[in-house]
Amino acid sequence: MVGEFKPGLEGVPAALSSISYVDGREGILEYRGIRIEELAKYSTFLETAYLLIWGVLPTQEELAAFEHEIRYHRRIKYRIRDMMKCFPESGHPMDALQASAAALGLFYSRRDLQNPEYIRGAVVRLLAKIPTMVAAFQLIRKGNDPVSPRDDLDYSANFLYMLSEKEPDPLAARVFDICLTLHAEHTINASTFSAMVTASTLTDPYAVIASAVGTLGGPLHGGANEEVITMLEEIGSVENVPAYLEKCLQTKSKIMGFGHRVYKVKDPRATILQQLAEQLFEKFGRDEYYDIAIALEKAVEAELGHKGIHPNVDFYSGLVYRKLGIPTDLFTPIFAISRVAGWLAHWKEQLAENRIYRPTQIYTGQRNAPYIEIDKRTAADTEALIAAGAAS
Known part of the structure; x- marks a missing residue:
């Protein structure tokens, strides 16, 4: 069943x-x-x-x-x-x-x-x-x-x-x-x-x-940690954070580094990574994108925190790797x-205790479709079959 x-x-x-x-x-x-x-x-x-x-x-x-x-x-x-x-x-x-x-x-x-x-x-x-x-x-x-x-x-x-x-x-x-x-x-x-x-x-x-x-x-x-850095580069400054977030909310775009299928609070790994970033900044100098990241986290928390959207492991890891010269x-x-x-x-x-994975599926295609000989096929036949499959 x-x-x-x-x-x-x-x-x-x-x-x-x-x-x-x-x-x-x-x-x-x-x-x-x-x-x-x-x-x-x-x-x-x-x-x-x-x-x-x-x-x-x-x-x-x-x-x-x-x-x-x-x-x-x-x-x-x-x-x-x-x-x-x-x-x-x-x-x-x-x-x-x-x-x-x-x-x-x-x-x-x-x-x-x-x-x-x-x-x-x-x-x-x-x-x-x-x-x-x-x-x-x-x-x-x-x-x-x-x-x-x-x-x-x-x-x-x-x-x-x-x-x-x-x-x-x-x-x-x-x-x-x-x-x-x-x-x-x-x-x-x-x-x-x-x-x-x-x-x-x-x-x-x-x-x-x-x-x-x-x-x-x-x-x-x-690949999300790469996308976080790209996002921070696109935002460009702390002053641009509100407009960027508003645009994401209006277009329902994903905010990279936020949200998780499992975590409904801040990812514990993100908390540790943020602390590591600050240790590196204290010794080797602050990253220009860190202030943008902090501002974005606060803004997202205010807008989406009640929905369980918080920083995940990818949000601060890229900043750490950047400071390490990677x-x-x-x-x-x-x-x-x-x-x-x-x-x-x-x-x-x-x-x-191995057993090969073999999940099942729920079939949504056609049944008992006729075979049309190649010299009798038309574009209309093909379109009809595609439409029938999409509707089933």
């Missing part, structure tokens, strides 16, 4: 999961039961990734071993670098990342999904190599050779180093690491669901991550670097 149709599967449970928990009305996000505020304050991204994927906080020895494996596998095959050199310079980094992530499967194609060593190896390679590929394409599209990873730098500091070949300020590296932690997991969002559907076919984990990267690239998902079109690939941890956690959980 076909149930009630829910556009976008809104509110329809698709899995049982113990990875993360969200209470959208109270503004609560937990990874494996631990509040995101606690992890942002005390943890590191790799420790958080371990928690998400294996379900427990690692011991000091376990974390050291995990970090060592990640450092060892940071480098990418020269053939992948050569492939990336053939990508057009004008291509979006998310498209380059999706192609590169899929290409990893060619080098590590053996599927042994029942083997814990294979699972761990795939986890390590993807966490280690995705940042290297993002940084490599950034330099390659400028006509430069990629910068090799530095084994003496931690995960976040090394990525920032590979982008510029300059060792980052410790505050910048720590802020970036917290950003990765904040974006690492968020229940079954669009890209995670894409990963789970792909994983349910028992394909290799590199295809799973590539499918998730493709989904994340859309402006309604991971180009706007790398914002979403950085989201992917972080979310790999959550995708892998769901991949591993999916494998534990």
Whole structure:
């Protein structure tokens, strides 16, 4: 029996999961039961990734071993670098990342999904190599050779180093690491669901991550943080905020960085990101768009707060990345670097009790339509069939 149709599967449970928990009305996000505020304050991204994927906080020895494996596998095959050199310079980094992530499967194609060593190896390679590929394409599209990873730098500091070949300020590296932690997991969002559907076919984990990267690239998902910066540039000044908001309300246009399918209060990650932005501004100077963002948040709160429209994770993340010197079109690939941890956690959980996803549909087309021989077809016949299908 076909149930009630829910556009976008809104509110329809698709899995049982113990990875993360969200209470959208109270503004609560937990990874494996631990509040995101606690992890942002005390943890590191790799420790958080371990928690998400294996379900427990690692011991000091376990974390050291995990970090060592990640450092060892940071480098990418020269053939992948050569492939990336053939990508057009004008291509979006998310498209380059999706192609590169899929290409990893060619080098590590053996599927042994029942083997814990294979699972761990795939986890390590993807966490280690995705940042290297993002940084490599950034330099390659400028006509430069990629910068090799530095084994003496931690995960976040090394990525920032590979982008510029300059060792980052410790505050910048720590802020970036917290950003990765904040974006690492968020229940079954669009890209995670894409990963789970792909994983349910028992394909290799590199295809799973590539499918998730493709989904994340859309402006309604991971690409929204890029759109926030574009919006702030368009507004131009604090004085222009009221007129811009009024225009959005009149045209019913989406205000980028506001609203969430789950949160009806300010996203807890947005609160932390705003605090991180202010720390960076205090040390490195204020961003010209920050005052516009603050004014816009206040204006939206006054007009739409009663409807549960508040800043989400994308609203302040772009301002943080700008201050770290990261180009706007790398914002979403950085989201992917972080979310790999959550995708892998769901991949591993999916494998534990796998059943291939096969949802049903509610058919709205014609039935028993006649076949018209090609020499007897007319434009009017085609238009009639299209109209009949649209009306059914």
